[in-house]
Amino acid sequence: xxxxxxxxxxxxxxxxxxxxxxxxxxxxxxxxxxxxxxxxxxxxxxxxxxxxxxxxxxxxxxxxxxxxxxxxxxxxxxxxxxxxxxxxxxxxxxxxxxxxxxxxxxxxxxxxxxxxx
Amino acid sequence: xxxxxxxxxxxxxxxxxxxxxxxxxxxxxxxxxxxxxxxxxxxxxxxxxxxxxxxxxxxxxxxxxxxxxxxxxxxxxxxxxxxxxxxxxxxxxxxxxxxxxxxxxxxxxxxx
Numbered sequence: 001x002x003x004x005x006x007x008x009x010x011x012x013x014x015x016x017x018x019x020x021x022x023x024x025x026x027x028x029x030x031x032x033x034x035x036x037x038x039x040x041x042x043x044x045x046x047x048x049x050x051x052x053x054x055x056x057x058x059x060x061x062x063x064x065x066x067x068x069x070x071x072x073x074x075x076x077x078x079x080x081x082x083x084x085x086x087x088x089x090x091x092x093x094x095x096x097x098x099x100x101x102x103x104x105x106x107x108x109x110x111x112x113x114x115x116x117x
Numbered sequence: 118x119x120x121x122x123x124x125x126x127x128x129x130x131x132x133x134x135x136x137x138x139x140x141x142x143x144x145x146x147x148x149x150x151x152x153x154x155x156x157x158x159x160x161x162x163x164x165x166x167x168x169x170x171x172x173x174x175x176x177x178x179x180x181x182x183x184x185x186x187x188x189x190x191x192x193x194x195x196x197x198x199x200x201x202x203x204x205x206x207x208x209x210x211x212x213x214x215x216x217x218x219x220x221x222x223x224x225x226x227x228x229x
Contacts, residue, residue, distance in 0.1 A: 004159075034214035043205060043222040044160070046214050059215070093159045095214065103148040103167060104209035104217050108159030 003027055004096050006109035013084055014117055021079045021112045023050075023094030029074035030096035034106070035067075038091040050077040050094075084116040120144055121208055121220035129226040130196055138191040138223045140206035146218075147209050149182055149189045154203040196227045 003026040013019050023033055031052045036044040048069055049057040056069035066088075068080040081088050092112045099105035121142045130136055140149070148167045152160035164173050166182035166189060173180045177200075179192040189206055206220040 006159075009157075032213070036214075041203075041222075041224060044219045046217075049214060057215075095159075097212070099162065100165065102212070103150070103165045104212050104214075105150060105162055105165055106214065106217065108152075108161070111157065111159045113157070 004094065004098075004107045004109040006092075006094060006112050008112060009110060010113045010115075012115045012117065015085050016083055018080055018082045019084055019114060021081070021092055021094075021114075023077045023079070023096075023109050025075045025096045025107075028096075028098065030077075030098075031074060032097060033071060033077040034095045035069065035077075035079050036093045036095065038093060038111075040091075044093065047079075050079075052077075081114065084114070086116045089114055089116045120218040121206055123204075123206060123220040123223045125223060126221065127224050127226075129228065132197060132227055132229050133195050136193050136196055136225070138193075138204055138225070140189045140191075140208075140220050142187050142208060144208070144210070144218075145186050147186070147211065149186070150207045150209065150217075151180055151189070151191055152205045152207065154205060155201075160203075160205055193225075196225075198227045198229050201225060201227050 005024045007022045033050040035047045050069045050071040052071045071077040095106040095108045098107035150165045151163045154160040169184045169186045171182045177194045204223045210216045
């Protein structure tokens, strides 16, 4: 099946710094990718839709200037957490449409655990 | 407001026991997916059910879509430690992740 990778898998940073997370589709092209946030022992929360060659679409309540998304190619989307604070600590997961897209099946990356000190 | 409620939220059982996880909503979905997520990993798609009343089997896992396409269940027979993980249902009301609604999740622990 299709593979989606994320890098890094874990990152620890100081408060106030920015962190970039990469999401790659390894054996297929994705004009859209999706970014989720997951709190401990909770379900997934959609943050934004990353669109290749155009601006990302953010869900209500997600700060655009805080979570910068760039989809520069058909296989790469990046999420940059700017001026990170401890409350940004979370598990960030990306996905890309795959399988039977008419059924909205998604392939998920392995996630990135961000810890802000 | 969560569109899809799962129950139970947590489940801890002994190896060999059977269990059922429920995914309920008042909304109709065009299809419903079940994912399993292991700690520190992303969710992995197990199955997609499309037709009301549909039953799909994946080894010891049986998935059923409600007749009205508003709910679903996952039944595991003779649970094994390898079944441990977070089970997520997700209802689709069209394409795009903004039309994919994840359930609240069920964390299953199977004790050897």
